[in-house]
Amino acid sequence: MTDDVLGDLEPAAVRVRFPPSPTGLLTVGNIRSALFNWAFARHYGGKLVLRIEDTDTARNTEEGYRYTLESLQWLGLTWDEGPDNGGDFGPYKQSERMDIYADVVAKLLSANRAYHCYCSQEELDQRREAARTAGQHSGYDGHCRNLGPEQIQAYVDEGRRPVVRLRMPDRPIVFDDLVRGEITFLPENLGDYVLVRANGYPLYPLVNPVDDALMEITHVLRGEDLLSSTPRQIALYEALAEIGIGSGRTPRFGHLPFVMGTEGNKKLSKRDPGAGLGEYMERGFLPEGLLNYLALLGWSIADDRDVFTMAEMIAAFDIRKVNANAARFDPKKCEAINAAHMRMLPQDDFAQRMVPFLAKAGVLPEQPSDEQLAVLRAAVPLVQERMNALGESADMLGFLFVDDARFAVDPDAAAKVLTGDADAVLAAAAKALSDLGPAEWTTEAIEAALRASLIDGLGLKPKNAFGPVRVAISGRRISPPLFESLELLGREKSLHRLEQARRTLSAS
Structure with missing residues (x-):
C-alpha cells in the first residue's frame, strides 16, 4: 500500500529541515517544529538537515549560533547534515550561500521567470491606497511586469535601483497540506513578490525555497504563520525546476498549529513566561519530559495516553494525525509530564x-x-x-x-x-x-x-x-x-x- 505522505518516494529518501536563526533564543514553538521534523525523519529512516538562517547580521551572533547547536544537542534532536558535521549539500549557513542565490536570481531573470521592478515605495503606497479606495486587491499591481526597453532605460537614467520580483502564474495554486488538507490560493491574492531588495540583498521567500530545492528537501513541516507564503514558494519551486535548479520535485508541506499562550486567546510570545527553552534548562526539566509535552501540542500517541518515550514517538509518528487546531500551552501539564519522566529514571x-x-x-x-x-x-x-x-x-x-x-x-x-x-x-x-x-x-x-x-x-x-x-x-x-x-x-x-x-x- 502506498503511503500518501510519501507518494512514490522511498522512505529512506525523506529529507526534512529545521532552519533556526542564531539569535540566542529558542522558543517552545521552535522546538516543537524541530521535534516534529526530527520524529518525521526518524520514523521513515530519512535525513534531518540543520540549516542556519544567519543572514540577519543585526540580530544573529556567533554566541547565538553555538547556543542553538548546544540546545538542540541537549534536547537530543540530532541532525544528519549541518554546519558542524557537513554533508553533500552544504554550505549549511545561509550567510555562506550568497553567491548561490545571486546565480539563481540571474538565471531566473534570464529565463524571464523574474524581472526588475523600479517602483519607488511612494509609488507603491499611492497605488495600493487607490486600489483599497476602489475596493480592489491592494497587492502589487504588476506595473513593471512588462516594461519595454525604453521605459527600463528611463528608470535607469533616473538612478533608480530595482528590486527583483518573481513572475507569478496567472492561475490558482492548489496543494495538499499534510496537516490541513487541500488548500487553494487564487491568483488575484498572489501578486508578484520581491525576491531581492534594491541593495542586492536576498530575502527569505527566495533563499528558503532555493535552499530546499538544492538540498533536495522532500517535506517542509513548519508553523502555521508561514502558510500565506507557501503558494509563492510553490511558484518559485516550479520556476527553479524549469531552469534546472534542484531535483525538480516540489516539497510536500505540512503547517503545524499555533502554540497559544496559557489563556488560549493569543499566540505564545517569546516574551511570555514559559516560552523560552533556557527556562526549562535552568529549572532542570528532563529533555525527554519537555519533548514529550511539546509533542502533545498538536499530536498524540493515543487517546488515553500522555506519557511516552521518544522511541515510542518515532515509531508512532504520523504527520497526518497532527491536529490543525491551535494548541494551548499549559505549564502545569508540562511540569506534570516532566515529573512522570523523572519517576521513570533508574x-x-x-x-x-x-x-x-x-x-x-x-x-x-x-x-x-x-x-x-x-x-x-x-x-x-x-x-x-x-x-x-x-x-x-x-x-x-x-x-x-x-x-x-x-x-x-x-x-x-x-x-x-x-x-x-x-x-x-x-x-x-x-x-x-x-x-x-x-x-x-x-x-x-x-x-x-x-x-x-x-x-x-x-x-x-x-x-x-x-x-x-x-x-x-x-x-x-x-x-x-x-x-x-x-x-x-x-x-x-x-x-x-x-x-x-x-x-x-x-x-x-
Missing part, C-alpha cells in the same frame, strides 16, 4: 542528573566523592516521587551535604515552626536520639525513639512533634521523610543541628 541515573544542580548550588563539588555519591544514591528513593524538576535538588537534599558552618534554617520556617514549645520538643528529641549509639542509628530505631519521646512522652500530635525536628535538621518545613533523612545525615550532625536550633531559639 535511580543511579536520577542521582547523576542531580549532581550538576547540587554543584551549581554549591552543596556538592562537580566531581563528588564516592561517599557523597553513596549518600545521594541513598537519598534518591526519598525524593524521586516528590520532585517535578531537577532544579529542586538543592532545596530537597542540600542539607545532607553542607557543613555545619554553612547550614542555615530558612527564616520563614523558623518563624512559623521554631516558636512556643519548640525548645522543649527539640530538647526531648535530642535526648531520645542521643541515647541511640552509632550502631543503632537506623531509620527504624530513630522513628521508634522519637515517637516514644515526643508522641507518647509529651503527648504531641505528629505535626507538632516532628515539625520542629524537621526544620532543625533540614532547615525547611518541607523535606524528604524525616526519619530516613536523620539516618542519612548521621548521628553527630543530627545531634549538632538540634543543639544549634536550640541555641538559636534561646538567642531569639
Whole structure:
C-alpha cells in the first residue's frame, strides 16, 4: 500500500529541515517544529538537515549560533547534515550561500521567470491606497511586469535601483497540506513578490525555497504563520525546476498549529513566561519530559495516553494525525509530564542528573566523592516521587551535604515552626536520639525513639512533634521523610543541628 505522505518516494529518501536563526533564543514553538521534523525523519529512516538562517547580521551572533547547536544537542534532536558535521549539500549557513542565490536570481531573470521592478515605495503606497479606495486587491499591481526597453532605460537614467520580483502564474495554486488538507490560493491574492531588495540583498521567500530545492528537501513541516507564503514558494519551486535548479520535485508541506499562550486567546510570545527553552534548562526539566509535552501540542500517541518515550514517538509518528487546531500551552501539564519522566529514571541515573544542580548550588563539588555519591544514591528513593524538576535538588537534599558552618534554617520556617514549645520538643528529641549509639542509628530505631519521646512522652500530635525536628535538621518545613533523612545525615550532625536550633531559639 502506498503511503500518501510519501507518494512514490522511498522512505529512506525523506529529507526534512529545521532552519533556526542564531539569535540566542529558542522558543517552545521552535522546538516543537524541530521535534516534529526530527520524529518525521526518524520514523521513515530519512535525513534531518540543520540549516542556519544567519543572514540577519543585526540580530544573529556567533554566541547565538553555538547556543542553538548546544540546545538542540541537549534536547537530543540530532541532525544528519549541518554546519558542524557537513554533508553533500552544504554550505549549511545561509550567510555562506550568497553567491548561490545571486546565480539563481540571474538565471531566473534570464529565463524571464523574474524581472526588475523600479517602483519607488511612494509609488507603491499611492497605488495600493487607490486600489483599497476602489475596493480592489491592494497587492502589487504588476506595473513593471512588462516594461519595454525604453521605459527600463528611463528608470535607469533616473538612478533608480530595482528590486527583483518573481513572475507569478496567472492561475490558482492548489496543494495538499499534510496537516490541513487541500488548500487553494487564487491568483488575484498572489501578486508578484520581491525576491531581492534594491541593495542586492536576498530575502527569505527566495533563499528558503532555493535552499530546499538544492538540498533536495522532500517535506517542509513548519508553523502555521508561514502558510500565506507557501503558494509563492510553490511558484518559485516550479520556476527553479524549469531552469534546472534542484531535483525538480516540489516539497510536500505540512503547517503545524499555533502554540497559544496559557489563556488560549493569543499566540505564545517569546516574551511570555514559559516560552523560552533556557527556562526549562535552568529549572532542570528532563529533555525527554519537555519533548514529550511539546509533542502533545498538536499530536498524540493515543487517546488515553500522555506519557511516552521518544522511541515510542518515532515509531508512532504520523504527520497526518497532527491536529490543525491551535494548541494551548499549559505549564502545569508540562511540569506534570516532566515529573512522570523523572519517576521513570533508574535511580543511579536520577542521582547523576542531580549532581550538576547540587554543584551549581554549591552543596556538592562537580566531581563528588564516592561517599557523597553513596549518600545521594541513598537519598534518591526519598525524593524521586516528590520532585517535578531537577532544579529542586538543592532545596530537597542540600542539607545532607553542607557543613555545619554553612547550614542555615530558612527564616520563614523558623518563624512559623521554631516558636512556643519548640525548645522543649527539640530538647526531648535530642535526648531520645542521643541515647541511640552509632550502631543503632537506623531509620527504624530513630522513628521508634522519637515517637516514644515526643508522641507518647509529651503527648504531641505528629505535626507538632516532628515539625520542629524537621526544620532543625533540614532547615525547611518541607523535606524528604524525616526519619530516613536523620539516618542519612548521621548521628553527630543530627545531634549538632538540634543543639544549634536550640541555641538559636534561646538567642531569639
